[in-house]
Amino acid sequence: MTTPHQQPAAPAASYTSPIPIRRAHLGDALASEWTKIRSVRSTMWTLGVMVLLMTVIGLGLAALVTAVGEPAPTDESVLGLGVFGALTGSICVITLGALTVTSEFGTGMIRTTLTACPSRARVLAAKALVFFVLAFTAALVTVGLVALCQVAMVDGREPTGEEWLLGTVGVSLFVALLGLTSLGVGAVVRHSAGAITIMLGLMLLPLVAGFFMLGSSALQDVSEVLLEYSVPAQLIGVYGEAAGSGPAGWGAVATMLGIAAVALGAGFAAIGARDV
Amino acid sequence: MIEAVGLTKRYGAKTAVYDLSFQVRPGAVTGFLGPNGAGKSTTMRMILGLDQPTSGHVTVCGSPYRQLPNAPRQVGALLDAKAVHGGRSARNHLLSLAQLSGIPARRVDEVLGVVGLQEVAKRRSGGFSLGMGQRLGIAAALLGDPQVLLFDEPVNGLDPEGILWVRNLMKQLAAEGRTVFVSSHLMSEMALTADHLIVIGRGQLMADMSVRDFIAHNSAGFARVRTPQGDPGQREKLSAALTGAGGQVLPEQDGALRVTGLALPRISDLAHEADVRLWELSPHQASLEEAYMRMTQGAVDYRSTDDQKEGLQPDQQPGGPAPLPHVPEVPQQGWYAPPPPATSPPGQPASAVTAPEAPADAAASRPPAATDPTQSEDPR
Numbered sequence: 151m152t153t154p155h156q157q158p159a160a161p162a163a164s165y166t167s168p169i170p171i172r173r174a175h176l177g178d179a180l181a182s183e184w185t186k187i188r189s190v191r192s193t194m195w196t197l198g199v200m201v202l203l204m205t206v207i208g209l210g211l212a213a214l215v216t217a218v219g220e221p222a223p224t225d226e227s228v229l230g231l232g233v234f235g236a237l238t239g240s241i242c243v244i245t246l247g248a249l250t251v252t253s254e255f256g257t258g259m260i261r262t263t264l265t266a267c268p269s270r271a272r273v274l275a276a277k278a279l280v281f282f283v284l285a286f287t288a289a290l291v292t293v294g295l296v297a298l299c300q301v302a303m304v305d306g307r308e309p310t311g312e313e314w315l316l317g318t319v320g321v322s323l324f325v326a327l328l329g330l331t332s333l334g335v336g337a338v339v340r341h342s343a344g345a346i347t348i349m350l351g352l353m354l355l356p357l358v359a360g361f362f363m364l365g366s367s368a369l370q371d372v373s374e375v376l377l378e379y380s381v382p383a384q385l386i387g388v389y390g391e392a393a394g395s396g397p398a399g400w401g402a403v404a405t406m407l408g409i410a411a412v413a414l415g416a417g418f419a420a421i422g423a424r425d426v
Numbered sequence: 427m428i429e430a431v432g433l434t435k436r437y438g439a440k441t442a443v444y445d446l447s448f449q450v451r452p453g454a455v456t457g458f459l460g461p462n463g464a465g466k467s468t469t470m471r472m473i474l475g476l477d478q479p480t481s482g483h484v485t486v487c488g489s490p491y492r493q494l495p496n497a498p499r500q501v502g503a504l505l506d507a508k509a510v511h512g513g514r515s516a517r518n519h520l521l522s523l524a525q526l527s528g529i530p531a532r533r534v535d536e537v538l539g540v541v542g543l544q545e546v547a548k549r550r551s552g553g554f555s556l557g558m559g560q561r562l563g564i565a566a567a568l569l570g571d572p573q574v575l576l577f578d579e580p581v582n583g584l585d586p587e588g589i590l591w592v593r594n595l596m597k598q599l600a601a602e603g604r605t606v607f608v609s610s611h612l613m614s615e616m617a618l619t620a621d622h623l624i625v626i627g628r629g630q631l632m633a634d635m636s637v638r639d640f641i642a643h644n645s646a647g648f649a650r651v652r653t654p655q656g657d658p659g660q661r662e663k664l665s666a667a668l669t670g671a672g673g674q675v676l677p678e679q680d681g682a683l684r685v686t687g688l689a690l691p692r693i694s695d696l697a698h699e700a701d702v703r704l705w706e707l708s709p710h711q712a713s714l715e716e717a718y719m720r721m722t723q724g725a726v727d728y729r730s731t732d733d734q735k736e737g738l739q740p741d742q743q744p745g746g747p748a749p750l751p752h753v754p755e756v757p758q759q760g761w762y763a764p765p766p767p768a769t770s771p772p773g774q775p776a777s778a779v780t781a782p783e784a785p786a787d788a789a790a791s792r793p794p795a796a797t798d799p800t801q802s803e804d805p806r
Binding site for chain 1: 471475533
């Protein structure tokens, strides 16, 4: 049935575009991802809610502490009040991180993107970079302003330079890295709800499980590890108060960096190997 | 230029594409035909490096897609019109794709003009109709001004004006020397657009030839012979003579005879020798649609009797459109009467039945534009 075909005389020279062709690089992908992330509403919504939550919770707590008039304990800085806002706000960052990748899979846009840029690692790297810088900047500005207000409102020990750095840059890094972890998980599971659920579980389950294990003496060690390395405990650790022997200060940020690196690594492996 | 060699894709036990080899050349519109589930989209995804072939390889412009230095500048593709983020405006969608390959932003406005979406460029693409979505997808394919273009079902959801536009666009792109590869399950559409056809069925290559050759090889042309009415004796005499000469004769309801296997002049000679007057002796050529149905029909029968290739059978999706009419007893009913059952079973390649007239001549004298299923039985 199949016969070798005789093509009618085709033009010898094929088409060449008048627009000069140059090699595409990571910079192009970064510009593209920036266009993508700024042109969807979910970015504004998630970051807006994050800013709102951090501000309202941070300032509300400061106002509450001031109203009660309880003398602040001298061993901890006022900046520690920011932990609740940061913890709540990080859920928004997780959502945005997951959506950055999974919304492309959900809509099928990923096929269009990977057709336009067959280098999958470049696409994911650009996504991760753009998301990280955006989340970090948004968190830093919010956390910084809230911290300034808190220090101004609450009487207490003036935070040291190191505490300032940890309470603003450290916390913002921690939150942005948590979002990056979510992005990596999103690249692996390719499903928005799935990725966000996994991240929330990752955040809260160790804490909950650890509390339930406290009653049993046999599980004492496991319980301690779970509690010390749970995300909320580490976030508290960034503010300088380690839970038991868990990481504190920059150590907690470094732990988060390790987790984010693992998640992103898995994301790179998954997106590179799979069919889309 | 697209070149596939031994392309095979398996999803678990299911084989979507099996040992597919073909070339798509520049300067012509190449139609990629197959019923639903034949493996067209899978093949396109493999060409674009989205799916990794299980075995075999495919190159575009001489290198695998994922190794092209700036792929969108060489290959443009419309895979799925819905593959956009609905929350993003048409312009931003195209802008992000343009930036990905360093295409200047003014090119975005250019292609928006080409597809006629300037008015809605700022609107979120989620609210687009299917036709507008197709136009947006075509704009994305044209963005890089590439020399190779792939379109997967580009006319889906377009209005008649849009279909005409796509048809002319394809031809124009090919005339500029580009490689245009268009998939479709609509044979009638391909008849109007394509110069060359690659037909696959159940993931296997069934034909790779020009549209004209395709009709000539696969159509079951026949001659209609009418003897004077009210004289059944003459009819029977002619019938016997024709059968004796190796032709196959099938009486039609209105008294005419349908003859296959004999050329028109031979029928005339035989009638003359038998001393039978003829009221009608006319050639009938199957349309592209018929040729296509006939060919894919054969593939189904072939596969279903071969146990070794059971794994090639894709699952029938309940509720989904039936990929093929599974009526081997009365194939192509409604198109034209079935071939003589004893001599041409549906599984047999249609080309085995010799057309009464030299088929190439018939196809040549009839432009593809006139091949419409409803017109196939009109006497010329």
